[in-house]
Structure formats: structure tokens, C-alpha cells
Amino acid sequence: xxxxLLRRTVGFVLTLxxxxxxxxxxxxxxxxxxxxxxxxxDATDDALAALxxxxxxxxxxxTRYISWVWNALHVDFGISHSFRVxxxxxxxxxxxxxxxxxxxxxxxxxxxxxxxxxxxxxxxxQVGDWGVMFLSxxxxxxxxxxxxxxxxxxxxVKLRWLPPGGFAGWSDPVAAMRSLVLPTVALALVxxxxxxxxxxxxxxxxxxxxxxRTARASGLSRxxxxxxxxxxxxxxxxxxxxxxxxxxxxxxxxxxxxxxxLPGLGRLIFQSISNRDLPTVQALxxxxxxxxxxxxxxxxxxxxxxxxxxxxxx
Amino acid sequence: MFQLTGFTASFGSATALxxxxxTIRQGDRLGIVGESGSGKTMLALCLxxxxxxxxxxxxxxxxxxxxxxxxxxxxxxxMRARRVAMIFQEPMAALNPLRRVGDTVMEPMIVHERLGRDxxxxxxxxxxxxxxxPDPVARLRQFPHELSGGQRQRVLIALALACNxxxxxxxxxxxxxxANVALxxxxxxxRLATERGMALVFITHDLAAVARATQDIVVMYGGDMVExxxxxxxxxxxxxxxxxxxxxxRPDPTAQARDHNGKRRxxxxxxxxxxPLFSLPQGCRFAGRxxxxxxxxxxxxxxxxxxxxxxxxxxxxxxGQRP
Numbered sequence: 001x002x003x004x005l006l007r008r009t010v011g012f013v014l015t016l017x018x019x020x021x022x023x024x025x026x027x028x029x030x031x032x033x034x035x036x037x038x039x040x041x042d043a044t045d046d047a048l049a050a051l052x053x054x055x056x057x058x059x060x061x062x063t064r065y066i067s068w069v070w071n072a073l074h075v076d077f078g079i080s081h082s083f084r085v086x087x088x089x090x091x092x093x094x095x096x097x098x099x100x101x102x103x104x105x106x107x108x109x110x111x112x113x114x115x116x117x118x119x120x121x122x123x124x125x126q127v128g129d130w131g132v133m134f135l136s137x138x139x140x141x142x143x144x145x146x147x148x149x150x151x152x153x154x155x156x157v158k159l160r161w162l163p164p165g166g167f168a169g170w171s172d173p174v175a176a177m178r179s180l181v182l183p184t185v186a187l188a189l190v191x192x193x194x195x196x197x198x199x200x201x202x203x204x205x206x207x208x209x210x211x212x213r214t215a216r217a218s219g220l221s222r223x224x225x226x227x228x229x230x231x232x233x234x235x236x237x238x239x240x241x242x243x244x245x246x247x248x249x250x251x252x253x254x255x256x257x258x259x260x261x262l263p264g265l266g267r268l269i270f271q272s273i274s275n276r277d278l279p280t281v282q283a284l285x286x287x288x289x290x291x292x293x294x295x296x297x298x299x300x301x302x303x304x305x306x307x308x309x310x311x312x313x314x
Numbered sequence: 315m316f317q318l319t320g321f322t323a324s325f326g327s328a329t330a331l332x333x334x335x336x337t338i339r340q341g342d343r344l345g346i347v348g349e350s351g352s353g354k355t356m357l358a359l360c361l362x363x364x365x366x367x368x369x370x371x372x373x374x375x376x377x378x379x380x381x382x383x384x385x386x387x388x389x390x391x392x393m394r395a396r397r398v399a400m401i402f403q404e405p406m407a408a409l410n411p412l413r414r415v416g417d418t419v420m421e422p423m424i425v426h427e428r429l430g431r432d433x434x435x436x437x438x439x440x441x442x443x444x445x446x447x448p449d450p451v452a453r454l455r456q457f458p459h460e461l462s463g464g465q466r467q468r469v470l471i472a473l474a475l476a477c478n479x480x481x482x483x484x485x486x487x488x489x490x491x492x493a494n495v496a497l498x499x500x501x502x503x504x505r506l507a508t509e510r511g512m513a514l515v516f517i518t519h520d521l522a523a524v525a526r527a528t529q530d531i532v533v534m535y536g537g538d539m540v541e542x543x544x545x546x547x548x549x550x551x552x553x554x555x556x557x558x559x560x561x562x563x564r565p566d567p568t569a570q571a572r573d574h575n576g577k578r579r580x581x582x583x584x585x586x587x588x589x590p591l592f593s594l595p596q597g598c599r600f601a602g603r604x605x606x607x608x609x610x611x612x613x614x615x616x617x618x619x620x621x622x623x624x625x626x627x628x629x630x631x632x633x634g635q636r637p
Contacts, residue, residue, distance in 0.1 A: 210407035217362055217402075218422040218473065219394030222387065228421075232412050307412060308457045 117199025
């Protein structure tokens with residue numbers, strides 16, 4: 001068990017390191033010259049050379065990589081070229097919104113997908129099962145940005161229940177939550193369509209096993225058998241997918257925040273790419289990658305929590 | 315207390331259980347024997363109200379005079395564990411792998427009798443002792459994969475006894491265990507039934523185990539109960555040709571391995587196999603494999619004949635007296 005934890009933790013750190021190398025390398029071979037972007041086309045060669053020196057772009061690659069990692073570890077990602085403020089400040093301002101969106105999206109996804117998936121499995125080959133399967137097929141086929149537009153048309157433009165987009169800040173929590181409802185739903189619907197299917201097939205697999213019959217023979221209600229005996233045993237594939245989906249949700253905020261005009265990390269990365277704002281883009285890409293790697297690390301640890309048999313093998 | 319009258323379970327044209335009559339009283343120890351596919355397990359599942367959803371049930375199934383033939387799932391949930399409990403064939407697969415076995419055994423007590431966790435743990439401990447699990451305090455906290463096959467079957471027996479059932483159905487409880495452990499589990503079931511005054515239905519194809527464990531026996535073939543009586547009498551002097559064949563198919567440990575010509579003796583068998591449910595003969599289910607068949611057998615179902623002393627057999631060749 002201790003060995004397992006150690007191995008996974010070392011793997012986690014090595015993965016993050018590898019990701020940082022790739023992010024750094026890709027950012028530095030991309031076309032586009034940051035000094036030129038900052039100073040504009042009219043800049044003199046002297047000015048460009050001076051700025052290049054000031055940004056440290058004349059240092060060898062390895063030196064620049066090491067100092068980038070060292071500073072990043074101290075939450076210093078440099079100064080944004082386009083906003084002229086520290087990147088860490090930019091991220092700090094926008095992180096709560098994106099995290100709220102991703103966490104709320106994940107929560108809605110889990111509630112929807114688990115109840116629909118388990119429900120469909122318990123009504124296997126009946127109307128309820130077909131209904132859920134049809135809806136989830138639809139959900140998988142529909143792109144999130146198009147679904148967002150439909151949601152805005154219906155709930156914001158036609159019914160006027162919710163704001164169509166924008167975000168006024170956290171000072172008015174009710175208004176803030178209202179502006180997050182539609183983006184959350186748009187993010188969650190597509191993901192829950194996938195997860196509901198996984199849940200259903202995994203639950204069906206478990207329901208065929210002998211211990212489910214034992215549970216029924218103990219006089220437990222169908223509901224109790226489903227939630228207390230079938231679901232925990234169906235969790236391993238579900239958790240695997242949830243880990244991948246959390247990554248998809250975090251990156252999905254890039255599209256959703258742009259559609260709903262929300263000032264989060266997704267919008268920031270979009271703007272920074274257009275502005276050739278290298279330090280910001282580099283920090284954000286690294287941050288998104290770190291979130292994905294961390295999600296997978298947590299999933300690995302969850303396997304052992306779910307299934308005690310893995311402790312022996314691990 | 316448990317009574318089946320003309321009870322039939324069928325799937326469309328396939329009949330898994332045909333007009334079964336059976337009474338189980340307190341303290342009865344009843345063996346049910348027959349080949350795979352003879353309807354033994356179907357009978358057990360019907361007694362638990364756990365027949366597959368697709369099964370059509372006819373006739374009457376009563377528990378203490380209440381008609382349960384078409385009872386709802388909720389009504390059955392009240393019966394299970396408290397009135398009738400069951401242990402299954404595969405102890406390896408019959409326990410939830412993610413739960414400590416103590417929690418599994420305590421769950422029906424908490425759900426049905428609203429016991430607190432401490433009370434439930436006390437009862438689980440005494441059940442573990444009763445079924446002969448050594449070091450019960452530590453076992454309660456273990457997971458199924460940490461126990462041997464015999465231990466798991468004992469846990470399943472403890473689970474079945476959790477709410478003091480009146481009837482315990484054991485569906486081939488020893489098939490998956492090695493011979494030595496199987497014998498001990500069989501004796502354990504007999505001891506528990508006797509001590510608790512609980513009825514036991516012991517389903518098996520192990521005739522030695524039946525002889526050891528039961529007072530009465532029902533022989534099943536193709537969904538029919540073909541013979542019934544006290545275990546000792548039926549095994550000593552079978553009336554139905556199928557029972558004779560079944561008994562004849564027991565390997566005889568005293569027989570020489572080679573006959574007088576020096577050829578290796580083959581084990582005796584009943585020729586043929588049990589036909590699939592949908593192509594069973596309309597009359598006697600054994601027609602086609604029976605060594606003493608007469609033309610009527612394939613078309614007319616032989617009525618159960620009372621042979622006296624609680625012996626009943628269903629065969630055209632029995633005319634109210636022993637052949």
C-alpha cells in the first residue's frame with residue numbers, strides 16, 4: 001500500500017515535469033515574436049532588441065526553462081505582455097469563476113448521470129431505459145456551444161428567466177449564481193450523456209453477478225440493492241470516465257466562457273492566444289495540464305478506496 | 315406453513331415446473347434431487363418469490379395460509395430473511411466483494427428489525443460463532459477475498475440466519491466446495507435446522523449428502539416431481555424408473571475397477587440427456603430415456619400415485635401397489 005502510494009506520487013511528479021517541458025518547448029517554437037506584438041509594427045530594431053534583452057529572450061533555452069519552472073513554483077509566472085500585470089494576478093482574479101463552473105458542472109453531471117444510468121439499468125429493455133438511451137445519444141451528438149446557444153434562446157431570450165451571458169462579479173451572490181446556471185447546464189448535459197451510458201452498462205454488468213441475488217434474497221428493496229450494492233461495484237469504470245470528464249469540463253470552460261462572455265480562465269487563455277501573450281498562455285496551458293494530471297492522480301487513489309482487493313495487488 | 319398446490323412456472327410454451335404439490339412444515343428436512351435442468355432451483359426461487367420476471371406462475375403458493383402466488387415484490391421483501399432465506403451455490407461469487415462480511419450479515423437485521431449497529435454486531439458475532447467461524451471478532455471486519463470458500467459459505471449461512479427464518483433453502487450449498495468441507499457444511503446445516511426448529515430444503519445432486527441431511531426427499535425430473543417419500547425408503551427401494559436410474563448411476567466404491575475379462579468397467583449412467591425445456595415430452599417427462607417405457611408414456615402425464623406410507627410416485631407402470 002505504501003509502495004503503491006509512493007509509486008503513484010513519483011509518477012505524478014514526473015508527469016507534471018514532462019508536461020512542463022512540452023509546454024515550454026511548444027510555446028518557444030510557436031511562430032510570432034512577442035516583442036514585435038508588444039511594440040507594434042512601427043517599432044525600431046533597437047527598441048525590439050532592447051525589449052528582447054529585457055524579457056530574457058536572449059538567454060539559452062535551458063536557463064529560461066529552469067528559471068520559468070523555479071518562478072512558477074513560487075507562483076510567479078511573469079508579467080502579462082498584453083495586460084501589463086503579473087500573470088498570477090490575472091489568474092487569481094479569474095480562477096474562482098472557472099473552478100465554480102467546473103465543480104458545479106461536475107456535480108450536475110454526477111447527479112444526472114448516476115440517477116439516469118442506474119434508473120435505465122433497473123428498467124433494462126423497458127420504456128425508461130430506451131428513453132434514457134435516446135436522450136443520451138442526442139446529448140452525445142449535440143456540440144456544447146450549439147446547445148448553449150439554444151439554451152440562451154429559450155431561457156434568456158424567450159422566457160427571460162436567466163441572463164443570456166456576462167458576469168457582474170461575486171458581490172451579488174444570487175446574481176452571480178444566476179449567471180452561472182446556463183453555462184453549468186450546457187457543460188453538464190453533454191458530459192452526463194456520456195457518463196449515463198457508462199453507468200448503465202457498468203451497472204448492468206454488476207446486476208448479473210451472484211451477490212446481487214444474495215442481496216435480494218436478504219429481503220432488501222430494489223432501490224437499496226441498486227444504490228448500496230450495485231452502484232459501488234459499478235464505480236471503477238465510472239470513476240475512470242469521471243476523471244477524464246473533469247479534464248474535459250475544465251477545458252470545456254474555454255468554449256463555454258466565450259459563448260456566455262464570462263471572465264474566467266477560459267476567456268483569458270483565448271484572449272492571450274490572440275494577443276501572443278506568451279507568459280500568460282504558457283502559465284494557463286501548464287495550469288490546465290496540471291489540473292488534468294491531478295484529476296487522474298486522484299482517480300488512481302480512488303480505485304484503492306473503492307475496491308479493497310486492489311490494496312493487496314497494488 | 316409453506317404449501318404448493320398444482321404450482322406451475324412456465325416461460326411461454328416451456329414449463330420449468332409442472333403442477334407441483336408440496337408441503338413444508340416446521341422442522342421438516344426435505345431433500346430435492348435431480349439432474350441439472352430438472353427444476354430444482356426454479357422451485358427454490360419460487361419459494362423466495364424470486365422467479366424471473368418473465369415466468370408465468372399458476373396454481374397456488376401459500377405461506378401460513380396467505381396466498382403468495384402473485385404477491386408483489388414488496389410483500390415478498392417482508393417474507394425474505396424473516397420467513398424464508400436461501401443460500402446459493404457459489405460462495406465465491408455470492409458475497410459483495412467491496413463490503414466487510416460483518417456489514418453484509420448485519421444489513422438485513424438493520425433493515426428488517428431496525429436493530430442498532432451495536433445490537434446487530436452482537437447478533438452477527440453470535441451467528442458467526444454458531445456457524446463455526448473461528449475468531450469471529452476479526453472475521454467481521456474482513457472482506458470476502460480474505461476468506462476461504464468454506465468460510466464464505468459459513469458467512470452466507472450466517473447471513474441467511476440473520477433474521478431467524480422459518481425455512482432455510484440451501485441450493486447446492488456444497489457443490490463448489492471440496493469434499494471434506496462439503497461434509498462439514500452439510501452437518502452444520504442439519505445441526506442448525508435441528509437446534510432452531512427451522513425447516514430445511516436441501517437441494518443437491520449429491521445423494522450421499524441427501525441421505526445424511528434429510529428425512530424426506532423429492533426427486534425431480536424435467537420440472538415434474540416424479541417421486542416423493544422418506545429419504546431412507548426412497549433411496550433403499552426406489553419406485554420410479556428415473557429414481558432407479560439415478561441411484562444406479564452412483565459409483566460403487568466396492569466394485570472392481572475391471573470386470574472378469576479384465577476390461578475397465580464404465581460407470582453406470584442414465585442414457586441420453588435431459589431435453590431442453592421447450593422440447594420435453596408432453597406426457598411423462600422421462601419418456602424417451604426410460605428403460606421400461608410403454609406407448610402411453612409419451613402422451614399422457616402419469617398421475618402421482620399414493621403408494622402408502624407417504625410414498626408417492628408418478629409412473630404409469632405403478633398401479634397403486636409396488637411393482
